[in-house]
Amino acid sequence: MSQKHGVREKYNTACWAAVIIGLLLTGCIVCAAALWSAGNKKEDALRLAEGYAVRTEALLDSLSHKTDVLESIVITGRGEISEEAFRDLAKSLADGEGIRAIQYLPGGAVLYCYPLEGNEAVIGNNVFDNPRRRDDALLWTHGKLRCPARTV
16 A cells, blocks of 8 residues: 555655646746847837937928028028018928928017918017027027028
8 A cells, every 4th residue: 555655655746746837837938938028128119219200300401401492591681581481482482391380580589480370479579588499499500400490
């Protein structure tokens, strides 16, 4: 009887050892899969962010080039542009994505805005007096900012 008991005990021990080893292997596989998945998610997020950065930079560059046209015309006119000329030019510049409004701000005060509809309240406002726009306006005047928030 003791011989049967000893065999059964060895069998139970072997079964428990197999279960424990199986659980450990399963845990290792799950951990490895989770780490691999997290690494792939991070790579996917970085790839996606890089794609958006490239598209955003291209959009900002195109918007900046559009405002350069307006800036050149204002410089040619020695700092002056008629409201009609501004409106016509701004209308042609605002035909793409990314431009919500174009403003002419001599000395920082909004003189003209296109489109005027929905933006009437900004006429006469000075970007240097507006805490939300002041920092960007100051950066632009010192040549350190090139973006659609830029003021001409």
